[in-house]
Amino acid sequence: MAEPVIRAEGIGKRYQIGSLQTGYQTLRDVMVDTARSTLRRQSDDRKMDSNHIWALRDVSFEVAEGQVLGIIGPNGAGKSTLLKILARVTEPTEGYVEVTGRVGSLLEVGTGFHPELSGRENIQLNGAILGMRRAEIRRKFDEIVEFAEVEQFIDTPVKRYSTGMQLRLAFAVAAHLEPEILLVDEVLAVGDAAFQRKCLGKMGAVAQEGRTILFVSHNMAAIGRLTEETIVVEGGRIVMRAPTSEAIDHYLIAGMEQVGERVWAGDQGAGSSVPPFTPLGLRVIGPNGKVTAQVSTAEEFELEFEYALDESISGLRVGLYLSTSKGEPVFTTFDTDDPDAYRKLESRPAGSYVSRCRIPANLLNEGRFVLGVNASSFGVRSYFTDEFALSFATDGSSAPGSHWPEPRQGPVRPALEWEILEAAK
Amino acid sequence: MSVESLPISKRIIQPSRGWLDLNLRELWEYRELVYFLIWRDVKVRYKQTLFGAGWAILKPVMGMVVFTVIFDRLAGLSTEDIPGPIFYFAGLLPWILFQDGVNKSSASLVASRSLLTKVYFPRLSMPLASVSAGLVDFGLSFLVLLGLMLYFAATLGVQAWAAPLFVLWGLAASLGVGLWLSALNVLYRDVGYVTPFLLQAWFFATPVVYSASMIPEGPWRILYSLNPMVGVVQGFRWAMLGIGEAPSLLAAVSLAMTIVLLISGMLFFRRMERSFADVI
Numbered sequence A: 001m002a003e004p005v006i007r008a009e010g011i012g013k014r015y016q017i018g019s020l021q022t023g024y025q026t027l028r029d030v031m032v033d034t035a036r037s038t039l040r041r042q043s044d045d046r047k048m049d050s051n052h053i054w055a056l057r058d059v060s061f062e063v064a065e066g067q068v069l070g071i072i073g074p075n076g077a078g079k080s081t082l083l084k085i086l087a088r089v090t091e092p093t094e095g096y097v098e099v100t101g102r103v104g105s106l107l108e109v110g111t112g113f114h115p116e117l118s119g120r121e122n123i124q125l126n127g128a129i130l131g132m133r134r135a136e137i138r139r140k141f142d143e144i145v146e147f148a149e150v151e152q153f154i155d156t157p158v159k160r161y162s163t164g165m166q167l168r169l170a171f172a173v174a175a176h177l178e179p180e181i182l183l184v185d186e187v188l189a190v191g192d193a194a195f196q197r198k199c200l201g202k203m204g205a206v207a208q209e210g211r212t213i214l215f216v217s218h219n220m221a222a223i224g225r226l227t228e229e230t231i232v233v234e235g236g237r238i239v240m241r242a243p244t245s246e247a248i249d250h251y252l253i254a255g256m257e258q259v260g261e262r263v264w265a266g267d268q269g270a271g272s273s274v275p276p277f278t279p280l281g282l283r284v285i286g287p288n289g290k291v292t293a294q295v296s297t298a299e300e301f302e303l304e305f306e307y308a309l310d311e312s313i314s315g316l317r318v319g320l321y322l323s324t325s326k327g328e329p330v331f332t333t334f335d336t337d338d339p340d341a342y343r344k345l346e347s348r349p350a351g352s353y354v355s356r357c358r359i360p361a362n363l364l365n366e367g368r369f370v371l372g373v374n375a376s377s378f379g380v381r382s383y384f385t386d387e388f389a390l391s392f393a394t395d396g397s398s399a400p401g402s403h404w405p406e407p408r409q410g411p412v413r414p415a416l417e418w419e420i421l422e423a424a425k
Numbered sequence B: 001m002s003v004e005s006l007p008i009s010k011r012i013i014q015p016s017r018g019w020l021d022l023n024l025r026e027l028w029e030y031r032e033l034v035y036f037l038i039w040r041d042v043k044v045r046y047k048q049t050l051f052g053a054g055w056a057i058l059k060p061v062m063g064m065v066v067f068t069v070i071f072d073r074l075a076g077l078s079t080e081d082i083p084g085p086i087f088y089f090a091g092l093l094p095w096i097l098f099q100d101g102v103n104k105s106s107a108s109l110v111a112s113r114s115l116l117t118k119v120y121f122p123r124l125s126m127p128l129a130s131v132s133a134g135l136v137d138f139g140l141s142f143l144v145l146l147g148l149m150l151y152f153a154a155t156l157g158v159q160a161w162a163a164p165l166f167v168l169w170g171l172a173a174s175l176g177v178g179l180w181l182s183a184l185n186v187l188y189r190d191v192g193y194v195t196p197f198l199l200q201a202w203f204f205a206t207p208v209v210y211s212a213s214m215i216p217e218g219p220w221r222i223l224y225s226l227n228p229m230v231g232v233v234q235g236f237r238w239a240m241l242g243i244g245e246a247p248s249l250l251a252a253v254s255l256a257m258t259i260v261l262l263i264s265g266m267l268f269f270r271r272m273e274r275s276f277a278d279v280i
Helices: A017-022 A027-040 A079-086 A119-129 A134-148 A163-175 A193-208 A220-226 A244-253 A266-272 A339-344 B024-029 B031-045 B054-074 B084-111 B125-151 B158-187 B190-204 B219-225 B228-241 B249-273
Strands: A004-016 A052-064 A068-072 A094-100 A103-106 A181-185 A212-216 A229-234 A237-243 A261-263 A277-285 A294-296 A301-309 A316-324 A329-334 A351-359 A367-377 A381-395 B010-013
Touching (some): A052 A079, A052 A094, A052 A237, A103 A163, A119 A134, A163 A193, A193 A220, A212 A220, A261 A381, A301 A316, A301 A367, B054 B125, B084 B190, B084 B228, B125 B228
Parallel strands (some): A068 A212, A103 A181
Antiparallel strands (some): A004 A052, A004 A094
């Protein structure tokens, strides 16, 4: 293994909850707080501790030169805090990191743009902010402009740019940085599909050049494409470091104890859904009519979503999103895909409903799948979304062609009709 | 891959301790950024204004006209036997340099909030650039001062060589105050409200519209000189117009105070810097 360029030893970051909530303190707050804590000091020292949270704790890892490491985890797990420490934006509360080489970060596009300055001026300014030398900026200038596709507007103030143009320009500058270590945080969450593809392509190219990259994203497909190894961060700790496919698998499956069934009880459902819609449960139903976490690929099974409406909703459509445990989408289907069904249910009156979908036999391959659910009035509003609602496994022991024991590629393994003809003599 | 002239450096990131690490070397490494920030401040300063850079000149000129009418003609305050307009103008130039510097730098960190929470650079470069950018305005209005002096037939004495030193001194005072206020502003937005009053009081504690010779001799003089700008404004006027006494013990008090302000400002700033991204 190559020499590590990043070596983190037991780093932790503690935040004060009070100041996080209020944003910033006024002088009066401080005086009041100081007076209060002076009075209280003897009585409850312990209370002070509950005002702090550890966003990151005991994090140790190494990254070898040229490695592209993914970082995944739920929101608030501490991924961004970790990158901020590596980028020296914020100091760790404990522990240390040894970094060899120049660190560049691609944290959020558009930071450091000044709306009054032209595209040309902003490229120079932003480059300098990101740590590029003047000569370097000059050399790459044309390349950046070309990548951003803003040649015509290069001398127009950036405030007249469309959001898309600003985004492209910002990414272009950052992507042409040449640090030895590049930190990338969720930059792909913005922009249209074409732009995202372009960014991914550029990042792939950067990785090819042998630079070390740390890549934080919720986009599992992107993580899977760009990285070979990934760490999973949860609750401020590294819970796993493994080859990417395994890590993604772990992350997507983690926290889905009730595999095969997902129940949204009271508060949990109400918190993430918009009234009058209330999700109740999502289930995988086997051929025997019972909830199951494992189905045979050779038999048909059902996916059902139970929900309640407090008032009638017009144009409601319930969708199921199936993806593999690596995050690749398999299919999307809606309960009102049939125009007749849609017309009949133009408006769904208040009440409880079950939308049930039958998955034919011999469709899916063997493996683990993740089911997401969404309820919305198309183009009007979304009532409920849970991208990783539950997971289930498929058993392919009686799938077509199972007399050959080798695993088949791809998420589907359909039984297809074959004809075998003898060519005419 | 070409990362020119950059040696592979090993860096340790860890909780910082202590007060006495100014790390000016790093600021030097980032000098190009400081240059770009100054350039940005200068470029942006008068964007989308009708008069553009004309404001750099209009501001002191308008002040001078008002002061001449009120303090010279109506109140009849002493201008040490030189024409009121150049007396006031020569006092206003270093004062505006100081005032703009304090204003801009105290807001500099908060204004770049998004940058501060996402990219690393020596934070000192922000207030430093804000203060330095005022030099361009100063340069423009300095030309006007020369024109006025020509008009009023005032001559430059040999002591004029010292003028740049007083300008530098003014910058240092401005930066000292700016460092304190900008760092405090990150924590307490009260600073934004306090600064105008602070500057207003400071203005009257500085010999811009009157001559420092009005202050009675003795302990009051010493106390008065604790204001760094007393030394700067008096000194600049002495250098340009040859009035008042040459910098003396009192100027030394002002200078010492400036140095105290600047160094304490830097130390305080460095101390607070660690938590900027977390609390801003």
